[in-house]
Amino acid sequence: MKKDTTYKDILEARGVNRRDFLKFCSLMSVYLGFSSTLVPKIVRAMETKPRIPVIWLHGLECTCCSESFIRSSHPITADIVLNMISLDYDDTLSAAAGDQLEAVRKQIMKEYKGQYILAVEGNAPTKDDGVYCMVNGDSFTNMLKETAADAMAVIAWGSCASFGCVQNAKPNPTGATPIHKLIKDKPLVNVPGCPPIAEVMTGVITHLLTFGKLPELDRLKRPKAFYGTRIHDKCYRRPYFDAGMFVESFDDEAANKGWCLYKMGCKGPTTFNACSTVKWNEGTSYPIQAGHPCLGCSEPGFWDNGPFYTRLADVSFLGTNANADTIGKVAVGAAAAGMAAHAVGTAIKNKKQNPLTTNEGEG
Amino acid sequence: MEHVIEEQYVWQLPVRVYHWINGLCVTFLFITGLYIASPVLSPAIGEAVWYHKMAWFRYVHFGSAFIFLANFIFRLYWALFGDDKYGRFAGFKPWSPVWWGQPFNEQLKSYLFIKKEEPNYCGHNPVAALTHFLFIFCGSVFMILTGLAMYGENNPGGFTDTLFGWVVLIFGSSQSMHTIHHVVAWVFPVYLVLHLYAVIRHDIVDRSSITSSIITGYKHKVEECPE
Ligand code: HEM
Ligand code: HEM
Ligand code: SF4
Ligand code: SF4
Numbered sequence: 387m388k389k390d391t392t393y394k395d396i397l398e399a400r401g402v403n404r405r406d407f408l409k410f411c412s413l414m415s416v417y418l419g420f421s422s423t424l425v426p427k428i429v430r431a432m433e434t435k436p437r438i439p440v441i442w443l444h445g446l447e448c449t450c451c452s453e454s455f456i457r458s459s460h461p462i463t464a465d466i467v468l469n470m471i472s473l474d475y476d477d478t479l480s481a482a483a484g485d486q487l488e489a490v491r492k493q494i495m496k497e498y499k500g501q502y503i504l505a506v507e508g509n510a511p512t513k514d515d516g517v518y519c520m521v522n523g524d525s526f527t528n529m530l531k532e533t534a535a536d537a538m539a540v541i542a543w544g545s546c547a548s549f550g551c552v553q554n555a556k557p558n559p560t561g562a563t564p565i566h567k568l569i570k571d572k573p574l575v576n577v578p579g580c581p582p583i584a585e586v587m588t589g590v591i592t593h594l595l596t597f598g599k600l601p602e603l604d605r606l607k608r609p610k611a612f613y614g615t616r617i618h619d620k621c622y623r624r625p626y627f628d629a630g631m632f633v634e635s636f637d638d639e640a641a642n643k644g645w646c647l648y649k650m651g652c653k654g655p656t657t658f659n660a661c662s663t664v665k666w667n668e669g670t671s672y673p674i675q676a677g678h679p680c681l682g683c684s685e686p687g688f689w690d691n692g693p694f695y696t697r698l699a700d701v702s703f704l705g706t707n708a709n710a711d712t713i714g715k716v717a718v719g720a721a722a723a724g725m726a727a728h729a730v731g732t733a734i735k736n737k738k739q740n741p742l743t744t745n746e747g748e749g
Numbered sequence: 750m751e752h753v754i755e756e757q758y759v760w761q762l763p764v765r766v767y768h769w770i771n772g773l774c775v776t777f778l779f780i781t782g783l784y785i786a787s788p789v790l791s792p793a794i795g796e797a798v799w800y801h802k803m804a805w806f807r808y809v810h811f812g813s814a815f816i817f818l819a820n821f822i823f824r825l826y827w828a829l830f831g832d833d834k835y836g837r838f839a840g841f842k843p844w845s846p847v848w849w850g851q852p853f854n855e856q857l858k859s860y861l862f863i864k865k866e867e868p869n870y871c872g873h874n875p876v877a878a879l880t881h882f883l884f885i886f887c888g889s890v891f892m893i894l895t896g897l898a899m900y901g902e903n904n905p906g907g908f909t910d911t912l913f914g915w916v917v918l919i920f921g922s923s924q925s926m927h928t929i930h931h932v933v934a935w936v937f938p939v940y941l942v943l944h945l946y947a948v949i950r951h952d953i954v955d956r957s958s959i960t961s962s963i964i965t966g967y968k969h970k971v972e973e974c975p976e
Contacts, residue, residue, distance in 0.1 A: 604905060605914060614905055616923075630788055630802030649788065656923035658905075682924055691924040698786060699928045710928055711783070714935030721939045725946035731862050732950060 393432040393595075407432070414592040417585050417664065418601065419611045431596040438595060439494055439502040441533055442476040445526045446519050446553045446562055447508025451544040452478055454581035457667070458588050474502075477521070488522050495536050503594065504537035504572075506530065506565050508546045509553060513561030530568060539600055540574040541590065542566060545684060548576035548608075555689035556702075566607060575600045576607045578659075580683035585664050586612045606686070608658065617654035617680050620662040623647065636677075647674060651695040653682030755970040757871055759962055764836045767824040768963050771885075774817035775937050778892075781810040782934050814896055821889050835872035843879065853879065869955050871968065877947065884940040888933060895930040899923070 397407055411428045415421075420428075475491045477483070482490065494502055511518035516525030534540055542565040545551040553562035566574055577590055590609055593601040601609040618624065626632070626646035633640040633647050646652070654662070657680055661672040673680055679695065682688040691699045698709040708716075760768070784806045801808075828837055842848040853875040858864040860876060868874065873881065894916050901910030902923060920926040952960045955971075962968045 605918060610905070616902060619903055625797035628804040629797040629800035630790060630804075631797055631800070632788060653924060656902075656927060658923075682922075685924060686922040687925060688922070691922065691928070698931070699924060701928060701932060710786075710931040710935070713932055714938070717935055717939045718942060721942040725942060728860075729946070729950065732954065735862055735865075736954070 392434060392436055394434075396437075414589060417589045417611070418593055424596075428592065428596050435595060439474050439498045440505055441474065441491060441494055441502055441537075442479075442505045442507065443526075443530060443533060444477055445506065445508030445510050445530065445547070446560070447544070447546045449478060449507070450581040451507045451546075451587070452476075454579075454584045455543075455587050456584075458584040484522060491533065495533065499536045501538050502536075503539055503541060504534050505541040505543055506547045507543045509550055509562045509564050510568060511553070511560035512563045512568075513559070518560040527568065530565070534569045534572055537572055539594065540565065540569055540572045541594075542574060542576045542607075543587065544582055545578045545580045545688070548578040548606075549686040551580060552689050555687070573600050574607055575603060575609060578606075578608060578613070578684040578686075582684070583612075583660055583664050583666060586660055604658075612660040612664070613658040613684070615658065615663075617657045617659055617662045617674070618652075621654050621674060622662070623674060641677060644677070647677075647679040649697060650679045651693065651697055652679035653685070653688070653691070654680040657682040657685050659684040753969045753971055757968045757970065758966055759835050759871055759968045760966045761831075761833050761836060762966070763823070763827045763831065764833065765963060765966060767820055767827070770816065770820045771824075774813045774820065777809060777813040778817060779934055779937055781806045781813070782931070785810060786931055811900060814893075814900075817889070818893055821893070838873065838878055838882075840872070840875070841878040841882070843882070848875065867954055869957065880940070880943065884936055884943075888936040888940070891933050892930065895920075895926050895933075899926060899930065 394407070408425075408429065411432060412422070412425050415425045415428055474494050475487065477487060480487055480490075508519075510516065510525075510527040510530050512527055516527040519526040521529050542548045546553060546562075547565045550558075550562055550564045553560065554564070566576065575590060577587060579586070586609075589612065590601060593609070593611075601611055604610050604613060606613075618627070621627075623644065623646045626644075627648055631640065631645045632649040633645050634649060635641070636650070648655070652674065654674065661680070662674070665672045665675075681694050682691065685691075693700065696709075698711065700707045700709055701713065703713055785803075788803055788806070790802055827833065831837060840848075840852065852868075855864065855866075856868055856870075856874050856876045859867055870877075894913060897909055897913040898916035901907060901912070901914050902917075904910060905914070917923055917926055920929055948960055948963075951957065956969070957971070958965075958967065958969045
């Protein structure tokens with residue numbers, strides 16, 4: 387594979403015309419929240435910079451991130467995306483396998499020391515020496531650490547790599563651990579979502595390419611451009627929320643009319659993602675628009691904040707699966723019962739101590 | 750019969766004002782908070798923008814929250830710098846083994862019917878002080894921190910989020926933070942049951958007018974007089 391071709395070379399080779407190429411660049415700048423003055427910068431980067439070599443590892447995962455990635459919306463994006471990065475190692479997409487493929491990985495690591503990007507889909511099971519995910523005879527955990535050592539930056543694709551997703555939901559039998567907990571000494575970006583939106587993934591790569599560094603990140607290392615607001619704050623059903631007009635069951639009038647899904651367990655108010663703006667599948671729709679509450683798929687621990695279809699999460703408390711209100715009511719009940727018992731105790735004590743106090747009326 | 754032998758001015762005005770503002774705010778916060786979690790009023794029929802049912806409950810929650818916060822800070826100030834020996838929690842020294850040994854132990858034993866005597870404190874008795882500390886001080890700080898962190902989420906990078914947004918890292922996710930804010934909210938009604946019971950009981954046992962003391966400021970010392 388010739389490594390120092392630029393994106394332009396590839397696009398030309400694929401017959402993408404200039405007009406479509408510029409469209410792509412403007413689209414990316416919009417998604418990334420740049421002003422239009424930065425479009426030329428993206429264009430120039432695309433035209434002149436050599437492609438960034440990428441090693442794409444797959445740990446414990448379901449490949450939904452890859453699936454999402456190859457469905458980027460803009461007609462040429464789908465085309466560019468896979469070529470945009472020089473995807474030199476991807477054990478799901480490569481024709482080669484086994485020793486052959488591992489040799490390629492080692493070669494990239496040597497040739498592009500400190501220059502390649504490590505993209506990780508899925509996380510690493512750390513229990514029992516990592517036996518729950520083995521690649522070519524070694525544990526995925528070791529492979530991850532080895533590959534990360536010489537990477538320029540690490541991209542954690544999806545909720546699995548970012549936060550753990552279903553693999554590390556309680557009781558997390560394999561000790562599944564998100565990437566940022568294993569690799570601490572490299573610039574790392576989390577791109578959560580199950581899967582993340584294709585345009586978000588492309589956007590992150592475009593940024594990396596244009597500026598040579600990761601986009602601006604928030605506390606949870608997510609790019610602010612895409613994870614900067616809650617679904618709820620840009621949800622088109624928000625007026626119904628504020629008005630208090632809620633869907634009460636999936637087949638009621640309100641569901642038909644498209645009212646707010648809050649009472650159906652919508653996690654939009656606690657979920658930071660771009661679904662309500664960028665949307666899915668070429669900007670066609672997103673779950674809430676289709677009448678389904680947000681599950682909070684891009685939030686840490688969303689599997690443990692269930693059930694999906696109620697507002698109040700079940701909290702495990704003393705071995706029960708109660709919700710906050712049940713726990714509260716039991717506590718208040720216990721306090722009241724305790725106090726009633728104490729009152730009886732006090733009455734008995736007073737009677738013993740001072741029999742007169744009880745027949746004060748005659749005094 | 751008994752008669753009053755002494756009037757003691759215990760709760761100065763700032764403490765009483767704090768007490769009732771706090772009580773009102775907590776009541777509002779609890780009711781509106783539960784409503785936010787499960788909005789039950791039947792939906793309006795009409796154009797959504799005309800109605801603000803949910804918005805209004807949230808507005809009242811946040812409004813009372815800020816009054817609650819200001820009141821709390823005011824009480825802290827009074828506890829630290831006020832010229833008020835009862836309001837200062839002066840005797841409250843949970844870091845000292847002596848405090849746990851003598852005064853606290855004695856009061857607790859009395860409450861548990863292990864000891865007969867009913868110690869009668871003018872200010873907070875040690876068990877009450879500890880309960881206030883755990884439920885009211887820790888509870889309020891917890892609700893304020895998680896509350897402000899949630900409040901900041903509508904504008905990440907803004908003032909509130911910058912100051913309090915880190916709280917979410919303790920709980921992992923915003924949803925867990927909502928859940929825990931909701932669980933800890935129940936501390937207040939539990940406290941209210943204990944508190945009201947303790948106050949009424951003391952009033953009956955010590956006849957010190959403790960119930961009205963939080964309105965008037967005065968407690969009374971009474972003496973049994975033989976007929
Ligand atoms: C939501 C309701 C309430 C809350 C959160 C609450 C909270 C408190 C707090 C924090 C104190 C300590 C005062 C201080 O030093 O700042 C206190 C003391 C007191 N409260 Fe309340 N209170 C509530 C309702 C009531 C009610 C309804 C009464 C009775 C009429 C009452 C009577 C008293 C009395 C007598 C004291 C002094 C008790 C002592 O010796 O420690 N409170 N309360
Ligand atoms: C005594 C104190 C308080 C009580 C009892 C209380 C109670 C509650 C409850 C039960 C909820 C619903 C949680 C859920 O299930 O989503 C809630 C939500 C909330 N509370 Fe509080 N709260 C208190 C203090 C505060 C304070 C000091 C703030 C600070 C601004 C605050 C801000 C919030 C916010 C932002 C929400 C989320 C509202 C939403 O999701 O729309 N709370 N509160
Ligand atoms: S549907 Fe969900 S995200 Fe949209 S307004 Fe209602 S609660 Fe918020
Ligand atoms: S709407 Fe919520 S659950 Fe659905 S994809 Fe977006 S973040 Fe995930």
